[in-house]
Amino acid sequence: MINRVLIRLKVVQIVYAYYKNSGKSLKAAEDEVFFSLSKAYDLYLHLLSLMPAITHYAADRIAFNSTKLRPTESDLNPNLKFVNNSFIAQLQVNEQLVKFMSKSKFNWVDHSDFLRRMLDKIEASEVYKEYMLAEGASYAEDRELWRKLYKIFIFDNEELDMLLEEVSLYWNDDKPIVDTFVLKTIKRFEEENGACQQLLPEYKDLDDMDYARKLMRATIVNAEEYRALMSGSTKNWDISRLAFMDVIIMQAALAEMLTFDDIPTSVTLNEYVEIAKYYSTQKSSSFVNGMLDNIVKRLREEGRLA
Helix, strand or coil: CECHHHHHHHHHHHHHHHHHCCCCCHHHHHHHHHHHHHHHHHHHHHHHHHHHHHHHHHHHHHHHHCCCCCCCHHHHCCCCCCCCCHHHHHHCCCHHHHHHHHHCCCCHHHHHHHHHHHHHHHHHCHHHHHHHHCCCCCHHHHHHHHHHHHHHHHCCCHHHHHHHHHHCHHHCCCHHHHHHHHHHHHHHCCHHHHHHCCCCCCECCHHHHHHHHHHHHHHHHCHHHHHHHHHCCCCCCCHHHCCHHHHHHHHHHHHHHHHCCCCCHHHHHHHHHHHHHHHCCCCHHHHHHHHHHHHHHHHHHCCCCC
């Protein structure tokens, strides 16, 4: 699940903290990168578990309504289509997810108010109403319902973002990226796989772990060289006057360009300009783009870049 987009972001964040918190060793910073990445994978699993948690809350609500002093006809004969969703039934017994949740200290049950508000919004939606009124339901339709509900109610949810940030500071910036992997996982589910359905692995392969380690080390170890390149490209500017986050972003970008020959320079430029858009000043993306573009031209003239 962890991809290079997420790795780049984590390296920039941890390198920034490395300089702001003097005294931290290179090894400690490296360990922090991998710990932070592991927390992103935890978030992926917790977001998968949110869907069964909402469904369980819905089942509990139906059970409670049936015990009312004066239950309505719908209370006594509820439509169970939502709570009997076959995709959720498969997800909630998934071997990997069950194993993870049995060891996790975080549980959605402890946030029942949030689950209630989520369910209220879902039940008021046209997607839910159309699903509940449709005759029968196939596995594909059950799965598609939750793909839609996730995109509408979970993908961009400020209340959920705040809740997750309170649980772990590591999840503060991870959710938009992790959300895409949850949606990808929903689409990959197949009914015949049952409880053995494979979730996305933490790392696609060992190359990505090696990439994270090398990028982290090169960004810090070769900092003096990279900052000299920046200084040579800032006309009438002292590098100390640049936004510090801009410096770190360019430092990591240069580390990637000069360490990984297999990654096209254009890809590296685009990725770090995107990071600058969201994690530095308003004008940072265009500034970082222009600076890096000038440095790349110099490096190519010197034969250091293809």
